[in-house]
Amino acid sequence: MKESTLHRLTEQVRRLGRQEQLWSPGDVIVVAVSGGVDSTVLLHIMKEIAGDEALGLQLICAHLHHGLRGDEADRDAEFVRELAGRLGIPFDLGHADVRNYMKETGKSLELAAREKRYEYLHQVAERCGASSIALAHHADDQAETVMMRVLRGSGPSGLSGMRPKRREKNVELIRPLLRIYKTDLLLACRESELPFVEDSSNQDKEFTRNSVRLDVLPFLGQYNGQLPESLNRLAELAAAEDDYLQQEASKTYAELVRKEDEVLSYAVPLFTTLHVALQRRLIKLILNYLPLSTEERDFVKVEAIRQGTIQDRPTTWSLDLGGGVKCIREYDLIRFIPPAVESRIPHHTYLVEQFPAEVPIEGMDQSLRMTQLGAGWDSVLAKAEGNNEAIFDADELVYPLTVRSRIPGDAMKVMGLNGSKKVKDIFIDAKIPPSLRSRIPIITDAAGRILWIPGVRRSAVAAVNPRTTSVVHMVLIPR
Known part of the structure; x- marks a missing residue:
């Protein structure tokens, strides 16, 4: 039958x-x-x-x-x-x-x-x-x-x-x-x-x-x-290849994308090594994890992010993705910031009236340690490396010292330069991402002079010299 x-x-x-x-x-x-x-x-x-x-x-x-x-x-x-x-x-x-x-x-x-x-x-x-x-x-x-x-x-x-x-x-x-x-x-x-x-x-x-x-x-x-x-x-055929590319994008996401405080980010140099198809897939996958409507995950936005990432000249830019979500490039870092995340840290001020002192840095996993040293201070100077520590002539400072947030118009006297330079320009020269600038503390003395921008640059104020008898040593340490 x-x-x-x-x-x-x-x-x-x-x-x-x-x-x-x-x-x-x-x-x-x-x-x-x-x-x-x-x-x-x-x-x-x-x-x-x-x-x-x-x-x-x-x-x-x-x-x-x-x-x-x-x-x-x-x-x-x-x-x-x-x-x-x-x-x-x-x-x-x-x-x-x-x-x-x-x-x-x-x-x-x-x-x-x-x-x-x-x-x-x-x-x-x-x-x-x-x-x-x-x-x-x-x-x-x-x-x-x-x-x-x-x-x-x-x-x-x-x-x-x-x-x-x-x-x-x-x-x-x-x-x-x-x-x-x-x-x-x-x-x-x-x-x-x-x-x-x-x-x-x-x-x-x-x-x-x-x-x-x-x-x-x-x-x-x-x-x-x-x-x-x-x-x-x-x-x-498209479904099979789509599944394969999605698997590869998921692997790449796990390797390249970082998440901190609900902010997703990836490094530009690593991204540029990917095939263009995988670049688009990775961006699309990131957008899928953000609070965006389907209409806001379109090709135009994906391509704008991709082109903004692969351009040769290091730069900073911001792209509104809709729904309060922003994509920001800060030199060699691309960050996706949802609306719930505040990029600025509330203004703060700490007085340092005695040594030793340890001040936590708002919004960062570091603290600032300050100590005053007398005889033998030159051994500390010999060990000081990079921008994560600085030494000042203790007798040239006006106390108490202050650790505070950056204020618009801040300027610092820079070694080798007649006059002062705006802190904003110092940050730009050092390629400090705009979203991090409000987190970096400023150390001043009671005369209002900026002494040091931790991790970035020290000023020409209270430089040690052969007549220095004691110093104030400042260093960034992990919390």
Whole structure:
């Protein structure tokens, strides 16, 4: 006896279910059913698979009344209710006011209906403790999706189309029919005499998807008689390569990206060694971890960040990414700063009235230690290296000393320079990132003279000389 089309499709879905791990024993699955041919076949197939005692799947048939098509929508809801009843599957009916939602959000009818539908399905899944939501998208839907993304200028991720399984809001969205074409679904209904309803809005070319299905694909089909199959093959190839690149981007993220106080950052020299495809993927992955809406993670922003990173000339710039998130380049460091992170440290002032003293530096994991030395101080001078410590003639200072935040207009007398130099310019010359400048303390004496900018530069004030008998030694130490 010839195998029925419905049975053949059921076995095809079983195989896809095993390959893609669409379900596990004991899963509760919400099946989205509109009453059309696609979802009607899906519900029959899922009912057959759920009958396998080894799996023990539990199904809920869910239908959303969008409030758009009057009596026709009422008819569809009643049809799905009766279908679920005949199959012995629990039925859930939801209602949405899509037109009112459109007015509130300014979104198109197509997008508004989709968002309310998914919102409802997620509510059913949460209420019923479901692990997944089964959607009736099939291979022709996949071809339409890929073509729509081609027309929008999508990248490789978009060309991969819909996936058989995708996690969203702690629930798996599964598409068991994704490898099956519409002709087979219609044939299954005819052979098995499965009734279904027709949605008149599927012929409305005001909807982009309908226009692509009814006009664009048939027109292009003149040049490729296997266009839907070709687009599905493109999606499959793009999906595999997209997965590979995503894995590589995740590895690169772990190696290059640092996180501190919710701020993500990477070093420019390491980034520039990456292939351009991996550079874009890394930036896109970083943006996915930030509180941005989907619309704000677009190619233009990714490319602006990438071009700003690879430019040869060390520089500083700031790019508003939306949602209060900023991307900042500070010489050889790129930083992504969410809105909750304050880049400035509150102003602070500490008086140092006796030695030894140890002052913690606000916003940094270092402290400033100050000691006064008499005889033998020259041995300390011999050991002093770099900008992390400094020695001053103790008799030339005016006490008490002060450790404070930088103030606009601060200037310091610099060795070898007649007059003073603004602290801002000193920071620029030393390539100190702007976000760190407010964290670096300024040490002054009671005469208001800046003595030292720890880790950056000391002043010409109170320089030691052959007549020096005692010194004040300042050094940065880890906390």
